[in-house]
Amino acid sequence: MKTEAMKVDGNAIGGLLIEIFGTDVTGSIGVCGSCGAEDYVATLEVYMRAPGVVGRCKTCGAVMIRIVRSETRTWLDLSGTRTIEIVES
Amino acid sequence: MAGAALLGRLTWLVAEVVDAVQETPRVRTLVLEADGWAGHRAGQHLDVRLTAEGGYQAERSYSIASAPGEPLGITIELLDDGEVSPYLVEEVRDGDRFELRGPIGGYFVWDGSGDAPVLLIAGGSGVAPLMSMIRHRAAIGSRTPTRLLYSSRSWDDVIYRAELEQPAGGLEVVHTLTRSQPSGWTGYARRIDAELLGEVAWPASEGPRVFICGSTRFVDAAADGLVAMGYPPLSIRTERFGATG
Numbered sequence: 001m002k003t004e005a006m007k008v009d010g011n012a013i014g015g016l017l018i019e020i021f022g023t024d025v026t027g028s029i030g031v032c033g034s035c036g037a038e039d040y041v042a043t044l045e046v047y048m049r050a051p052g053v054v055g056r057c058k059t060c061g062a063v064m065i066r067i068v069r070s071e072t073r074t075w076l077d078l079s080g081t082r083t084i085e086i087v088e089s
Numbered sequence: 090m091a092g093a094a095l096l097g098r099l100t101w102l103v104a105e106v107v108d109a110v111q112e113t114p115r116v117r118t119l120v121l122e123a124d125g126w127a128g129h130r131a132g133q134h135l136d137v138r139l140t141a142e143g144g145y146q147a148e149r150s151y152s153i154a155s156a157p158g159e160p161l162g163i164t165i166e167l168l169d170d171g172e173v174s175p176y177l178v179e180e181v182r183d184g185d186r187f188e189l190r191g192p193i194g195g196y197f198v199w200d201g202s203g204d205a206p207v208l209l210i211a212g213g214s215g216v217a218p219l220m221s222m223i224r225h226r227a228a229i230g231s232r233t234p235t236r237l238l239y240s241s242r243s244w245d246d247v248i249y250r251a252e253l254e255q256p257a258g259g260l261e262v263v264h265t266l267t268r269s270q271p272s273g274w275t276g277y278a279r280r281i282d283a284e285l286l287g288e289v290a291w292p293a294s295e296g297p298r299v300f301i302c303g304s305t306r307f308v309d310a311a312a313d314g315l316v317a318m319g320y321p322p323l324s325i326r327t328e329r330f331g332a333t334g
Contacts, residue, residue: 008150008330009328011134011150011194011328012150014150014193014194014196015099015190015191015193018098019099024195024196026195027196027198039322039323041196042196042328
């Protein structure tokens with residue numbers, strides 16, 4: 001399958017993010033560590049190539065989140081994200 | 090995952106297909122029953138997991154098209170090189186089972202609260218979560234002024250067409266048909282652009298809430314057009330689907 005074809009948005013990884021954060025964060029505002037843009041996690045440009053997921057800032061394209069999963073481990077890299085404000089809904 | 094189950098976050102449930110509706114030649118709605126399903130909010134989606142005999146698993150997200158409180162329905166478009174959609178659109182029969190989990194998403198959701206007008210913009214099968222909102226609006230008797238701008242390739246590709254021809258009070262449905270039009274068609278016949286948005290969308294000063302769902306290119310065009318009209322970017326909620334079928 002083509003790489004471009006696997007491009008979705010943050011909504012599509014809502015279930016995976018619930019597993020990690022314990023609550024829905026698609027409606028949370030994330031701040032990009034590179035350009036400082038504030039936008040909903042749902043707007044991340046997400047590339048899914050199992051077992052990894054990469055989410056990029058919609059404004060500047062920088063990687064904000066990387067997730068790699070195996071049977072027993074989840075590896076989460078948020079070094080490209082300045083903050084995520086999680087509000088319980 | 091045991092941890093997720095212990096924390097009560099998201100658990101895979103067994104779903105049974107209890108009905109299937111052929112919406113268009115390439116689109117089908119499956120009505121599902123799943124023990125333990127806790128209900129959903131209009132606009133949310135769920136994850137489907139199929140497991141092959143050898144153990145290979147494929148997961149996909151599908152928007153829920155039914156209103157909260159109605160039998161659970163998901164609408165699936167056939168993607169020719171997809172792994173999952175050919176099975177769900179062409180193979181699955183009543184009584185078949187697969188796994189699902191959800192509901193998922195607190196962002197692309199409309200609960201019917203607030204007086205602000207609601208602008209819904211759909212490209213193709215992106216209409217599914219918006220249809221859940223439209224059905225919810227009718228079910229709760231909401232009078233919130235609502236417009237659906239719905240872009241399809243042709244009249245035969247319009248999903249939920251009969252239902253959308255009988256809109257509840259205060260709901261306006263505006264179609265645009267981008268590839269072919271029936272004879273005598275007087276509606277829009279082009280992709281969504283700034284001029285079309287200017288004619289259909291409320292002025293930004295009325296503070297509409299906006300939900301756009303479709304392909305990435307479609308969502309970008311619609312959202313950029315609304316921002317150019319003065320809509321605050323954070324008032325526009327978007328959901329993009331890729332061809333991950």
